[in-house]
Structures are given as structure tokens and as C-alpha cells.
Amino acid sequence: MTGVNLNKSISLLGCALQMYFSLALGSTECIILSVMAYDRFAAICRPLQYNTIMNKTLCAGLAAGTWGISFINSALHVTLTFQLPYCKSHHVNHFFCEMPPFFRLSCKDTFFNEILMYVGAGIIVMCSFCLTLISYVYIISTILKIRSSQGRQKAFSTCVSHLTVVSLYYGTIMFVYLRPRSTYSAEIDKTVSILYTAVTPMLNPIIYSMRNKEVKNTITREHAKDLRLI
Template identity: 75%
Template sequence: MAYDRFAAICRPLNYHTIMNKMLCASLTVSAWSICFINSAIHVFFIFRLPYCKSNHVNHFFCEVPAFLRMSCGDTFLNEIGMYISAGIVAMCSFFLTLISYIHIISTILRIRSSQGRQKAFSTCGSHLTVVVLYYGTIMSMYLKPHSTYSPETDKIVSILYTAVTPMLNPIVYSTRNKEVKNTIKRTQAILTK
């Protein structure tokens, strides 16, 4: 999404040649492959841990930190692996997104019309808000110290990045659509009568 915004705002005349089907497929396959490999590595090392406590996972779904808390063996290497993968995957993705937005903002600031600047900022602002919420919650989940573990807090944080952020995307982007805005206004007018 960040590269798409970068191409649309910073290279508008070349957008269709830059964002072709091959690039979109390559970006998608790359992201899926990296995530699959990352998950497979974590699963392999989680399966090697000894579990002598309850088999009840105190979480909404099977997260690595929840499994590490259940193990009665030494999880130091698993935690180091989790920090490294979170640092590489989450931080690199987040910083690449921020770098693209730095270029986007510098391009937006060069737009002469205030209406054009406002439209570009509102388009990118909504995406950047969702990105910050998503990556912020993921980094707080996977990059926090072992000593600050709290099952209830982790459950809430995981709901933010697994359910709330994906739910916000259609809401944020559909409210930018003129037809949706007009429908909301008509609905409000009917309800206030």
C-alpha cells in the first residue's frame, strides 16, 4: 500500500507502468513467502520445547509469546529468535513504509493548490494512521521484555492488530468515497426527522 501511494503521488504519470500486475504479484508473493518462512521457523522451534504445564493456551489464538510462557524448558533462544524476526520483519516493513511516506509528504508539500494538498494528505493520512496502529501494536507485543508479560494485556493488544486494524481499513477507505458520504448524510437526515 505504501509503495502504491508513493507511485500514485510521487510518480503519477508513470503510475500504470510502475504498478503493473507483475509487480503487484511479486510484492504479494514476497510478503507471503517471508511470513510463511518466519512462521515455519517459529513453529519448528516451538514444537521442540518441553511442555509440562497445563495445555490451556491463555490467549485468543496460538501466539508465540503465549506458548513460550507455557513451556517448562529454557525459552531464551526462542525469545531471541522472536526479537530478531520481529525486528527484521516488523521494523523493516514499518521503516520502509515511513520512508515512502517521507517522500510522499515532501511531494505533497510541493503541490501548489491547497485543495490538491488536502486531498493527498487525507488519502495518505488514513492509511498512515492504520499502519501506525498496526505496527505499533505488533511491535509492542513482540518486542517487549519477557518480564513485562501480562496475559490480559497481550490479549487486548493482539485483538487490536488482528481484528481492529483490518476492520478499520474498509471503514476508513469507504468513508472517503463520495457515494458513501452522500448515503451517510441521507441516512442521518432521515434519522433526524
């Protein structure tokens, strides 16, 4: 085919910026998901104290801390990654610029970089995940104490969408960044990366909107029409 640009090259600066913002925004989402879990904990387990707990000062502090930690962490990793000497190839076997594929291109031992990546991922991802898990242990415990089934269903429905997003996002992130080097597979990583960079963000609005009564009613009506047509 003529007239089609098949150039898949990217400048070093462009690649660095892509890696920086991808890592920073990914880390931000991890922490925000844990903050959302804490917000649900406060709403369900401490309903009378919710406005006192989740006040404007705390919300502003959590937002600033989330963005600050994520962008500082990203700057450190990207700086160390691009200080490595690359002499094996200029071809990155990935859909976008990410640290693990770059480590495979370096002619220098990347053990320190990989350890730092695991530590950074461990602190941000695992701490955020643990905070989310602890919040939901209290949330589920509180929900089970609600006597009416309607009350339990209503309380649990506020958490279903968030739990779905958490499962999709953390599952793929942990698979890529927290598994041993010996299990590395370029093709698998490329496929998984599409999930947490494109598929999950695309599904987020759909998942969260499922709690919207108008969306639910529309889906129910369309489903009923389909059944009548059959």
C-alpha cells in the same frame, strides 16, 4: 445452563495450524501495508512514471515475495515453538495459540526462541514500518509543494485511510512482539491481541470505504437528518 458446550480445548495440531496461519497472515499484512505505501509514493511522487514503476511484473513479484517470506518465517517459528517441552501446564492463558503465552508454559529456557522471535519481528515489522515511514516522508514532502490547497487536500485524502490502518496495526503488533520480557502481562496481551486479530481487520473495510463518495454522502445525509430531528 444445560446443552451449552463449554469445552475450550484444542488439539496440538489444531493449535499449531492456528499459530501458523495467524503468524503468516499477520506478517503478510505488515509487508502488504508497506507495499501499499510504496504504491502511494509512486502515484503521488512519480505520477508520470507510475505505470512504468508499478508494472505487472513488479506487482506479481511483490505479491509472491510477500506470501513466500511470511509463510516461510511462520513455518520456522512454529516448528521451533512446538519442539519445546511443555511440563508446567496445558492451559494457554490466551484467546488463541500464539508464541509468547507458549513460552511461559515451557520447562526449558526459551531465550533462543524469544531472540528468534524478536529478530523475525524486527526484520519483518520494523523493515516494513521503515519502508512505510520513508515513503510517507517523500509523500508529505511532495504534497506540501503542491500550490493549490484543493490539490493538497485531494492528494492527502488518498493516504488518510492507509495511515489510519498502519497506525492501528503496527502499534498493537509492536506492543506485543517487540517489548521486553520483564513487561509481559497475560491480561494486557490478551486484550491487545483482540485489536490486531479482530478489531483492526473489522475496521479496515470501514476505514477504506470512507473515501467512497457514496458512503460519505450517505453519512452526511443521515447526520443532517439527525440534526433536523433534534
